[in-house]
Amino acid sequence: MNNYSFICPVKPRDELKVEHIFQATLLLVKQNGLAGITMSEIAKAANIATGTLYIYFESKEKLINELFTRSRKSSAEIYFKGYNASHPFKEGLQTIWFNLFNFRIEHFEDAVFMDQCYHSPYITESTKELTKKLMQPLYKLVERGKEEKLLKNIDAFMLLVYMFSGLNEFVKHSVYSERKITKASKEELFNLMWDGIKA
Amino acid sequence: MNNYSFICPVKPRDELKVEHIFQATLLLVKQNGLAGITMSEIAKAANIATGTLYIYFESKEKLINELFTRSRKSSAEIYFKGYNASHPFKEGLQTIWFNLFNFRIEHFEDAVFMDQCYHSPYITESTKELTKKLMQPLYKLVERGKEEKLLKNIDAFMLLVYMFSGLNEFVKHSVYSERKITKASKEELFNLMWDGIKA
Amino acid sequence: MNNYSFICPVKPRDELKVEHIFQATLLLVKQNGLAGITMSEIAKAANIATGTLYIYFESKEKLINELFTRSRKSSAEIYFKGYNASHPFKEGLQTIWFNLFNFRIEHFEDAVFMDQCYHSPYITESTKELTKKLMQPLYKLVERGKEEKLLKNIDAFMLLVYMFSGLNEFVKHSVYSERKITKASKEELFNLMWDGIKA
Amino acid sequence: MNNYSFICPVKPRDELKVEHIFQATLLLVKQNGLAGITMSEIAKAANIATGTLYIYFESKEKLINELFTRSRKSSAEIYFKGYNASHPFKEGLQTIWFNLFNFRIEHFEDAVFMDQCYHSPYITESTKELTKKLMQPLYKLVERGKEEKLLKNIDAFMLLVYMFSGLNEFVKHSVYSERKITKASKEELFNLMWDGIKA
DNA sequence: TATGAATGAGTATTCATTCAT
DNA sequence: TATGAATGAATACTCATTCAT
Incomplete structure (x- = not known):
């Protein structure tokens, strides 16, 4: 004291x-x-x-868990930066999607860390639970797209996973292969995704 | 004896x-x-x-490396099972895509293992090199699709990553969330992907 | 059976x-x-x-002990080869001394082995006891030399150790230094020793 | 601090x-x-x-090697304690010889250790090399004795080995046989040696 | 007997955690 | 608080010995 x-x-x-x-x-x-x-x-x-x-x-466990939680939170905080629900859906989606893309590039280490943590003796169940909660706002976004008939009328979980999977894997493989990611390639990738999900 | x-x-x-x-x-x-x-x-x-x-x-390192190599190879062997280059492109792609999907479900543990290995002190550079070689046949498939004007004319690397990313992440998140994957959902996912990449 | x-x-x-x-x-x-x-x-x-x-x-212990005993015995058996108690003392000593010298060269490995064994968890006390018994004939030789007034009148133990120490160490160091041992050098060494012990 | x-x-x-x-x-x-x-x-x-x-x-190997080197060095340091090159040769030799004798008694464990090390998987070649260097000063001593015509005109290597072999083996066997070593016995042993090497 | 794969107790080494300073 | 040497339980790996063939 x-x-x-x-x-x-x-x-x-x-x-x-x-x-x-x-x-x-x-x-x-x-x-x-x-x-x-x-x-x-x-x-x-x-x-x-x-x-x-x-x-x-x-303890080591506490350190890993706190870092895991921080990483999850900091990504969640960034998703909606600049997002305005009064703007058109596609525009909003783009904002979020590019936020996420940029985050993955700039915070590649966080992604690696979280991937590694998921199957590890360090992360507690309660920490895993937290993760799910942070996905909620994105679910709402998908529901909005479906309500506005802009997205295919399929399971929201699948749409959500799908929308962001290409981005995740593209960043990962680009880093592993030491390929530069250009502004153009980001847009191309968004279009690939959009053409898939649009109604 | x-x-x-x-x-x-x-x-x-x-x-x-x-x-x-x-x-x-x-x-x-x-x-x-x-x-x-x-x-x-x-x-x-x-x-x-x-x-x-x-x-x-x-040694532990040798065990991990051998298992990593085996996992990579066994997945590669399965991709083209039933694939016939004389059949139409989309049909061939479906064969491969579903092969991969099923493999990911049935060998979920292999996928988790390989993900964890990539950033680990166990995997040697030579083992990593091997991985890249196993991707070659898939590259050729993408090139065929582009030549036949069935795929968008964009970077093959991006197309390739994109084609299989949704599947990877969907299986992963489904298992984590303990969701059953139905035949219907597989097909829906394939269509999401196809609508994205088709010319 | x-x-x-x-x-x-x-x-x-x-x-x-x-x-x-x-x-x-x-x-x-x-x-x-x-x-x-x-x-x-x-x-x-x-x-x-x-x-x-x-x-x-x-067991390993039995193997080491048996080999130790064999090495000790085989050297003891060779010492007196050609020795004839009716011949003059110095001649007899030369016979034994050169026997031993040659044995050390030809069976250098045995000497190394026995040296290493002496301080080891393998050799039992009873095996060590045996060693002492094998020295008895040499003691008698020294006593004969003292009785005949050909050796200095000092402690037999010291004389005995001394008589054969030069030979042991000379062989050892020669092998380590990869020096050839000639017939001449053997005789020189014997003379060094003899000039020391003679009355 | x-x-x-x-x-x-x-x-x-x-x-x-x-x-x-x-x-x-x-x-x-x-x-x-x-x-x-x-x-x-x-x-x-x-x-x-x-x-x-x-x-x-x-590692264990490093520990053994460092101890081996230290043992070698500490014995080398002690040899010439009190030695004065301006004093007569025999006197100087006695100083060194008794230094060594006492060292062997007091540091009997070092001798056992070094003997065991020589044929062992622990000692590296570079450590063995060091050993040879530490013998140099003793070589010079022998050369001085030969120049002053006080020693027999034979190979310096043989003389050197011989001069100290009796001492080594005598200490070793005395300890094994649990015999006390007296001041008198040291002197007797020195005389045995001296009568052998003197011109 | 002869074999050599299998065993598991034992040994070298690492590393999360503590504690005296 | 900050330090980093010290701790000892845990872990990778070895090897004398056994045993099914």
């Missing part, structure tokens, strides 16, 4: 340091996979001592 | 045992991820002693 | 095979040390199966 | 702990031989955890 505890009762954990830890973890998982990281490597990559890591995260 | 000793005098490693080991590994990776498996667990699940595992695979 | 047990009641173990095993063991110990040998390596080097090794020696 | 942190900012590995590890290893090798030691036994004997051992030595 420090002297200022009455002024600042919540632990004022250094968010910059937390960010360094998260970035270090993402980088290492991208390089070596979840199976290839150790707490001391993370600490070293984050420029702190191993013991310090345990001040911020009480 | 087995019946074939006169044909094959060198020790024919017990392929049944190898298969048990592979199945045990796939199951455990699906349940716990690559980060959560141990050699002794694999041995136990395969009903052999730990030491026996090392008769068949000289 | 085989059908001929009444004819040949003692197990007729294949002495040639035993010899192969011993030679293989000596060679491997010279190359890798006691710490570096395994039962399967010995078997392989002796051209038999691991299981067969256990027909001849019930 | 120790007092010398401003002088030596890099982690000064705890030399006391290293010394404990070395002593524990020597003791165990004397008792059980190289073939009979385990890393956990060493750790236990050194009063540290197994993991700690690996902070100081990255």
Whole structure:
């Protein structure tokens, strides 16, 4: 208990340091996979001592879970940036779809990390549950498209998965093959998808 | 001494045992991820002693690499089953696409395993190289479609990734959400894809 | 019990095979040390199966102990070859000393093996005891030399150790340094020794 | 933070702990031989955890090699203690010879350890090379003796080996036979040797 | 007897976590 | 808080020994 505890009762954990830890973890998982990281490597990559890591995260499991949740949330927050429900459906979909595309490119490490986490002893059921909740707004979007008769009248789950699958895999394979992704290719891919789902 | 000793005098490693080991590994990776498996667990699940595992695979890395290669190959072998280049393009594509779809469902564990391997300290570069080679026949298929003016005239890489991405992600999310996949949903998904790529 | 047990009641173990095993063991110990040998390596080097090794020696410890005893005995047997107590003392000593010298060169591996065994978990106390007994005849030789006033009148133990130490170390260092040992150098070394011990 | 942190900012590995590890290893090798030691036994004997051992030595091989090198060096350092080249040759030789004798008695474990190491899978060639270099000063001593016509005019290698062989074997056999070594016996042994090598 | 694959206890090594400073 | 050496349980791997053939 420090002297200022009455002024600042919540632990004022250094968010910059937390960010360094998260970035270090993402980088290492991208390089070596979840199976290839150790707490001391993370600490070293984050420029702190191993013991310090345990001040911020009480265990490896907690660290992975918090990072997983953060990654999920931060992607969800970005989807709807610039989205305006009063604009036409296709325009709205484009906004979200390109948001997601850009996010996947810029945060490729997050995607790798989340993929690896899904089957791992670290992620708890409650963390997995959270994931599903974050998909809700996208479901609503699909329903709107169907109501406006702009989308094929098929199962919303299938449509939703389908709409974003091409994007996911395209980014993944492009990175693996070290191919540049151009603005033109993004638009081409959107059209491939749109031609598939449109009514 | 087995019946074939006169044909094959060198020790024919017990392929049944190898298969048990592979199945045990796939199951455990699906349940716990690559980060959560141990050699002794694999041995136990395969009903052999730990030491026996090392008769068949000289190290954990070798085991993972061999299984990775096998998984890649076995999927590649199945793609073209029943495919006949003299049949119409769309029919051929359907054959391959459904082959792949069924394979993903029946061998879901292989897919999970391969996803986890890609970013892992176990898979060597040479093993990764192999993967690329196995994609070649599918490239040719796409080129045929483009030549016959049946596919949009866009980058073959993009088309290829796109054609199979929906299937991959749909199977994955269906399994995660514990949704049954019906024959009808397969066909719907194929149509979504086809409407996207057709010229 | 085989059908001929009444004819040949003692197990007729294949002495040639035993010899192969011993030679293989000596060679491997010279190359890798006691710490570096395994039962399967010995078997392989002796051209038999691991299981067969256990027909001849019930355990690694037994194998090492039997070989140790054999090495000790075979050297002891050779010492006095050609020795005739009726000949003058110095002549007799020369006979024994050169016997030993030659034995050390020709059976260098035995010496290495015995050195390594002495501090090892394999050699039992009773095996060590045996060693001491084999030294008895040499003690008598020294006593004879002292009685005949040809040797310095000092402790027999010291004289005995001294008489053969130069030879041991010279062979060892020569082998390590890959130096040839000539007939002349043997005689020079004998003289060094003799000038030291003579009365 | 120790007092010398401003002088030596890099982690000064705890030399006391290293010394404990070395002593524990020597003791165990004397008792059980190289073939009979385990890393956990060493750790236990050194009063540290197994993991700690690996902070100081990255592998068993490294530990054995470092200890071997240290043993070799520490004996070499002691040989010439008190030796003064301006004193008469015989006096100088006595100084060195008794230094070595005492060292062998006091550090009997080092001798056992080095003997065991020579034929072992642990010692690398580069470590063996080092050994030869440490013999150089003794060679010079022998050459001086020959130049001063105090030693027999025979091969320096033979003289050198011979001069110290009696001492080595005498200590070894005395310890094995649990005989006390007296000051008188040391001198007797020196005289045996001297009478052999003197011109 | 002879074989060599199979066994599992044992050993080297790693790594999440703790703790003295 | 921050440090990083220390810990020891867990894990990869080895090898003496057994056993079905």
